[in-house]
Amino acid sequence: MKELLRVENLKRYFAIRGGILLRTKGYVYAVDDVTFSLNEGETLGLVGESGCGKSTVARTILRLIEPTAGKIYFNSEDITEITLKEMRALRKDMQLIFQDPYASLNPRMKVGQIIGDPMDIHKVAQGDEKRDRIAYLLKSVGLKPDQQDRYPREFSGGQRQRIGIARALASQPKVIIGDEPVSALDVSIQAQIINLLEDLQAKFDLSYIMISHDLTVIEHICDRIAVMYLGRIVETAAYDILYNRPQHPYTEALLSAVTVPDPDYDKKRIILKGDVPSPINPPTGCHFHTRCMYKQDICEKQEPRLKYVDENQWVACHLR
């Protein structure tokens, strides 16, 4: 399998400014040394609690937010070095699906214009060809081709998310990043959209990065899952490996919180103590040590590196 996207030591710190002179008072360590790669045709899941930096990772890959440090390689090209103009052209190959289908569609544009605009920008199709392509995309995402002259307000949440997906497909991208693509939808609609994404992946040869705070949502479509905690990746593995033998204590806790649709199912739930520490002042060493049940002295002092376990499972924990 060919490597399509590679993120190396990605960091993004947001400066906190204050006072009259707007001096930098500190930083929010939103993404702190994240490394992963995505192969062609693969789906990578990025899970973690809200505020752990998942969305920032997504936006930094598209350079909607500029990275503070680190490298991003797309097709072996370092896209942190290219100009913003070149980056805009490159966004043809990388598209984003947004969380809130009510906020992500321009209310003043018709559906056809919304889907057609990326085609205009990247000169994918014009005139009749464009109209045909819009109709084809609408059909592909399960909407009617003749609905392209309607406004987004005439659609339901699930339908709007389908429009958002069609827009992401419009420029014929290679990678689609879904930033919580289903978490704003009803559970029954969630399944439909997940299935749709799976079908589209096969149909259009897509690679996905799926971001979610809910493991159950993405377990079905992800080949690999990366678990994030406070701006860092703590563990990556294929879902079944992760599920059967989680190595990181945070993954263990996360998995124990997964709801199982069986009332008699009795599983020990690991309740973590405290809250996620603030990313403005993250704990020293391992970011997780303040809440970890296996904490040792070394965890406070030294930052654990990702270590290879087995079968492409990596974990950042001193105790493994």
Add this chain to the structure above:
Amino acid sequence: MASEGNTTDDTRRKNNKKILLRRILRQKSGLLGALLILLFLTTAAFPGLFSNYDPLEMNKKHRLEAPSAQFWFGTDEFGRDIFSRVIFGSRISLFISFFTVVLANIGGIIMGVLGGYFGGMRDNVIMRMMDVLFSFPFILLAILIIAITGPGVFNVIISLAVAYLPYSARIARGAVLAVKESQYVEAAKASGASDLRVIGKYIMPNITAPIVVYVTMSFAFALLSEAGLQFLGLGARPPIPSWGLMLNETRGIIEFAPWTGIFPGLAIALAVIGFNLFGDGLRDLLDPKMKQ
């Protein structure tokens, strides 16, 4: 299949039009405003249709006559027909206000949108410049500019436009700030859209409602301050009929010939009320939060 979809689409569109029409008709005061504006626009465009007299023609036999069947609004101290002068006066007032509003808003919107969209240093420079303009009392700033450029219709337009610039810049900037962080703008950027495209296709269409309302309202302000400058003798030269100038000319004689002041004053008031009512109606119509 397709034809079926089209017929439902057509009926849907007809229904939407009906709903829109009903909502427009519900804006009683807004419609009254529109009517007033239309009235003044017609008098300004075709003043000859309304008046039988030449507004400049002096008539010594009929000096300071009270309103009558012959002279509806009476005559002034030179025996000129006030009705004709009020009718012809709408020309210059609307002309000046129109170009003031157009110039001020084009300039203000460009500055406000650029400042709001790009933010940072550019925003700071633009908005501090606007603050400097803001720091002068509005009419004084206009008078100051005329003092430099000299009186005249064109200079009145320029001075009022400059004095209004910061207001529309602030309105536009505020509207952009509200829209620019929205997800659909981010989505447009993620699609690879350039800044120009984002502004033109995603930001501007979503800030037209507050701007259109403001522009209509600013007509009322412009009319009022135009009359003020004319009153001070900084605009058109006599004997050109102008409402503000007529109010000036009535100063010494209003006690025994009140009609010389009442009618031009009424004209100003009605035009201002017209634009205000129309602006209010537009806001109610365009603001989605007011929808029932």
